[in-house]
Amino acid sequence: MNVTITPSRVRGLARAPPSKSYTHRAILVAGYADQTTVRDALWSADTQATARAVERFGGTVNRRGEALEIEGFDGRPDVPADVIDCGNSGTTMRLVTATAALADGASVLTGDESLRSRPQGPLLEAITDLGGEATSTRGNGQAPLVVTGPISGGRVSIPGDVSSQYITALLLAGAVTEDGLEIELETELKSAPYVDITLEVLAAFGVDARKTELGFAVDGGQTYSATGGEYAVPGDFSSISYPLAAGAIASEDGVRIDGAQPSAQGDTAIVDIVDRMGASVDWDRDAGTIDVTAGELEGIEVSVEDTPDLLPTIATLGAVADGETRLTNAEHVRYKETDRVSAMADELGTLGVETTETQDSLTIHGGDSELTGGTVNGRNDHRVIMALALAGLVAEGGTTVVGADHVDVSFPGFFEMLSDLGASIERER
Numbered sequence: 487m488n489v490t491i492t493p494s495r496v497r498g499l500a501r502a503p504p505s506k507s508y509t510h511r512a513i514l515v516a517g518y519a520d521q522t523t524v525r526d527a528l529w530s531a532d533t534q535a536t537a538r539a540v541e542r543f544g545g546t547v548n549r550r551g552e553a554l555e556i557e558g559f560d561g562r563p564d565v566p567a568d569v570i571d572c573g574n575s576g577t578t579m580r581l582v583t584a585t586a587a588l589a590d591g592a593s594v595l596t597g598d599e600s601l602r603s604r605p606q607g608p609l610l611e612a613i614t615d616l617g618g619e620a621t622s623t624r625g626n627g628q629a630p631l632v633v634t635g636p637i638s639g640g641r642v643s644i645p646g647d648v649s650s651q652y653i654t655a656l657l658l659a660g661a662v663t664e665d666g667l668e669i670e671l672e673t674e675l676k677s678a679p680y681v682d683i684t685l686e687v688l689a690a691f692g693v694d695a696r697k698t699e700l701g702f703a704v705d706g707g708q709t710y711s712a713t714g715g716e717y718a719v720p721g722d723f724s725s726i727s728y729p730l731a732a733g734a735i736a737s738e739d740g741v742r743i744d745g746a747q748p749s750a751q752g753d754t755a756i757v758d759i760v761d762r763m764g765a766s767v768d769w770d771r772d773a774g775t776i777d778v779t780a781g782e783l784e785g786i787e788v789s790v791e792d793t794p795d796l797l798p799t800i801a802t803l804g805a806v807a808d809g810e811t812r813l814t815n816a817e818h819v820r821y822k823e824t825d826r827v828s829a830m831a832d833e834l835g836t837l838g839v840e841t842t843e844t845q846d847s848l849t850i851h852g853g854d855s856e857l858t859g860g861t862v863n864g865r866n867d868h869r870v871i872m873a874l875a876l877a878g879l880v881a882e883g884g885t886t887v888v889g890a891d892h893v894d895v896s897f898p899g900f901f902e903m904l905s906d907l908g909a910s911i912e913r914e915r
């Protein structure tokens with residue numbers, strides 16, 4: 487599907503979709519538990535991949551309205567009867583790899599072309615160091631993967647600057663090993679708030695894990711069980727970044743976002759970023775609403791060390807803002823569904839925006855007079871697609887985003903939301 491957005495003003499109410507990160511974790515740990523109702527779950531292509539994995543391990547996942555009724559696989563995963571297809575989802579592949587290491591036999595994991603090019607090596611090595619077998623069929627640290635367990639726990643060291651999902655994966659699985667896990671970080675942890683999300687979900691399911699001087703630790707022999715058998719997923723701040731940015735660049739009358747309760751998500755930083763750039767923003771944390779109105783945006787410097795998923799959104803804000811927007815500590819943003827640093831530099835370039843790239847930074851030389859419409863490539867990457875669609879709200883002439891279907895990875899109703907806010911959108915199948 488190609489989508490063409492023409493300059494539009496936006497106003498009104500947008501509802502935040504549920505958090506993808508919390509939903510992945512809740513589905514998988516509900517797999518370890520007996521019976522759980524996961525309320526307000528995100529049902530997107532990525533979270534469905536995690537649900538499929540839980541079913542491959544012997545659990546069941548049934549959707550009832552916005553809730554998922556999950557029956558677990560009795561603490562230990564079965565050896566899957568077939569390949570686990572993780573689709574486009576890095577979180578699924580990493581979390582499921584560590585779960586597979588608990589099964590008494592081999593699991594085979596694969597994914598789409600993008601996922602089969604993302605780094606899995608450090609997690610495979612960690613599982614091998616713990617006594618399992620974990621290999622890449624092509625010997626290049628990328629999927630397809632073959633993972634054979636069971637591991638019983640121990641001490642392991644792993645880099646922190648490739649993906650925090652390795653740590654999350656090991657913590658979730660570590661709690662049901664016999665001996666527990668001590669995880670030592672070999673390099674500084676990037677995307678650290680995602681491990682905070684993990685610790686929050688573990689605690690909600692009665693599992694204790696902790697930060698240590700060297701990294702993280704989790705005791706073995708623990709049982710996952712949500713209080714009252716229920717767990718509710720909060721709103722997604724990576725997704726909230728899009729209506730928030732839409733309001734900041736294209737709303738005189740204001741956009742209100744609801745479902746914005748505070749949680750451990752690092753991406754709540756987007757509220758402050760939009761405020762610092764000059765939009766008018768008011769976050770009522772108790773009510774879970776954010777009101778935003780456009781302002782004269784100015785470029786700022788932002789480290790995306792903790793918040794990699796915000797880079798595409800901030801890049802578009804920077805394209806509209808006057809002056810330079812510098813995004814630093816961004817190297818790990820190159821290991822996502824696409825290399826998002828290059829993708830945003832190149833595609834904003836097509837819309838007439840000058841950018842400068844280094845290995846770990848992206849500088850946008852912005853100003854809305856620079857933005858002209860054109861045809862841009864969404865690179866089959868949901869966040870690149872959504873960020874480019876936002877640029878279309880203010881770029882002169884129409885902006886066509888090619889291959890826009892992939893928003894279903896994290897925000898299936900994205901274009902409906904934008905259109906309900908008043909954006910002029912044409913879809914072409």
Ligand SMILES: O=C(O)C1=C[C@@H](OP(=O)(O)O)[C@@H](O)[C@H](O)C1
Binds near residue numbers: 577650680795
């Ligand atoms: O654990 C998670 O839910 C996620 C962690 C982050 O990845 P990295 O830890 O690989 O940076 C983030 O980019 C991804 O969208 C979701």
Ligand SMILES: C=C(OP(=O)(O)O)C(=O)O
Binds near residue numbers: 532575576
């Ligand atoms: C990088 C992302 O997700 P994942 O790593 O799960 O593919 C994302 O949602 O932006």
